[in-house]
Structure formats: structure tokens, C-alpha cells
């Protein structure tokens with residue numbers, strides 16, 4: 001397969017839209033960006049003069065901060081629009097907000113929105129690059145990319161590796177982006193959770209379904225624990241938090257069943273005592289803070305490639 005050196009797309013709306021070679025290009029570029037980010041002076045002039053805006057209709061710690069750091073590493077200007085003190089609270093709609101930001105000379109708008117499809121709507125109404133930083137239950141593509149980058153860093157080629165994605169698959173944009181990317185890279189993805197949290201027909205995405213974490217963990221290479229999103233559930237999908245944690249949470253007893261080199265992941269923020277105990281969250285198997293570190297490099301790679309950069313690597 002020929003290696004591509006650029007992404008001929010205006011936007012990143014989801015991993016569903018990326019080819020295998022484009023995913024590999026972003027991951028390769030992220031490796032170079034990680035080296036830049038680790039320098040004593042982590043700054044290159046690549047995006048000097050570019051203007052980037054973050055427009056987050058939902059809270060964020062990791063995604064927004066790492067996009068800011070990524071932009072600054074590349075010498076771009078970045079402005080964070082605070083929705084709570086913007087004209088959105090006066091009722092301005094998304095398209096009007098996007099159009100008004102665009103005419104100020106913005107090159108890229110990074111958007112997080114509770115509605116699936118909001119970044120697509122923005123993209124259709126904007127000449128600026130639109131980057132999806134999470135839309136409803138749909139996709140969180142840069143989280144998927146940084147998860148995959150971290151997995152490759154830990155275990156190399158992912159072809160044939162068994163990846164468990166555990167929790168509320170129905171409400172998880174992180175799960176969807178991971179699935180689109182991991183299946184392209186040849187990983188064996190198993191979604192695990194209570195039947196009420198697994199959408200019907202998800203097998204069509206190329207994954208297996210299981211309700212039995214104790215069985216699946218025995219030969220898993222990676223386990224990605226999704227956050228229980230109380231804010232997105234219309235009704236409770238399990239009898240109690242305690243019951244969920246007992247059946248689908250990670251604790252030291254359950255970890256005894258896993259391979260000694262299993263890698264534990266979580267996109268954050270963690271509900272400690274629900275998805276995993278603190279012993280696991282802070283323990284030797286987890287790469288949760290590596291995921292956060294890698295978010296800067298992956299997002300820098302994406303900004304570089306979307307805003308006109310070409311890879312110089314073979």
C-alpha cells in the first residue's frame with residue numbers, strides 16, 4: 001500500500017470518514033509531534049499565522065487543553081470561546097455562531113456539542129476546517145486516535161490483538177471512534193456490558209458482543225473502560241452503581257483473571273469505584289495518563305495535516 005503524505009480533507013468529523021492510510025499517516029505524524037512536544041523548547045513555526053477557535057458546548061478538561069497545547073506547539077493562535085458568556089446564551093444558533101466566527105479569518109473551528117451531527121452541520125456551513133471534539137453519541141475521533149496511538153506505543157502492530165471496550169456502548173462516542181479505527185487496523189474488538197447498554201446491530205461495525213467480562217478478560221490484550229455517563233442516560237440502565245461495578249468494574253480480584261501484560265485504558269474522567277477501583281486506576285497496568293500525554297501529540301499531528309502540512313517521512 002502506498003503511504004499517503006497528506007490528508008485531502010477540510011474537516012475531521014469522524015474516524016468513519018478516514019481511510020486506513022490516512023489513519024496511519026496521522027499516527028506516524030503524531031510520533032514526530034511527540035518528539036517535538038518533549039523538547040526543552042517545544043515549539044515549531046509550522047502553523048504560524050493560522051487562527052484556531054475552540055467552541056465547546058459541553059465541559060472538557062483533556063480535549064480542550066490538549067488542543068490548546070498542540071496549537072501553541074505549532075505556533076498557531078488559538079482562542080477559546082466560552083459558551084456560557086457568549087451570544088449562544090442569547091439564543092444564537094450554531095450556524096450563525098460558526099458564520100460569525102469564520103468571517104473573522106478563522107482557519108479551524110474545534111467543536112464539541114451534545115447533539116450528534118452538529119460538527120457535520122457546521123462543516124456544511126463553513127469554509128473553515130471543522131474538527132469534531134465529541135458530538136453526542138456519535139464520535140470523538142481524536143480520542144479514538146490517541147487511544148490507538150497509545151495501544152501501538154505499548155504493543156506495536158494491533159492486527160489480531162484483542163481489545164475489550166467495556167461499559168455503556170450505546171451512549172459512547174469514544175466507543176464508536178475506537179471501533180471505526182481499530183477494526184481498520186485489524187484488531188479483534190469485543191464490546192462488553194449489560195444488554196441495556198449495547199445497541200442492537202453493533203456487530204455490523206465488525207465487533208463481537210459479550211455480556212461476560214470475567215470470560216473476556218482472560219485473553220484480552222487491552223481493556224478500555226468507558227465512563228458511565230449519568231448526564232446522557234434518560235433512565236437508569238442498571239439497577240444500581242454497586243451492581244454495575246460488581247459485574248463490569250475493574251478491581252484487583254477481576255484483574256487476577258487477566259494476562260499479566262494486559263493494558264488498562266480509560267478516556268477520563270474516571271468515576272472511581274465505578275469503572276475501576278483506585279487501586280487499578282493508579283496501578284501498574286494502566287496507561288491512562290499516557291493517553292492524556294499522547295493527546296497533545298495526536299492533536300498536533302491532526303492540526304498540522306488538516307491545515308496544509310505534508311509528512312516528510314517515507
Ligand code: CP
Nearest residue numbers: 060061062063267268
Ligand atoms: N476524554 C475526554 O474527552 O475528556 P474531556 O471531557 O476532559 O475532554
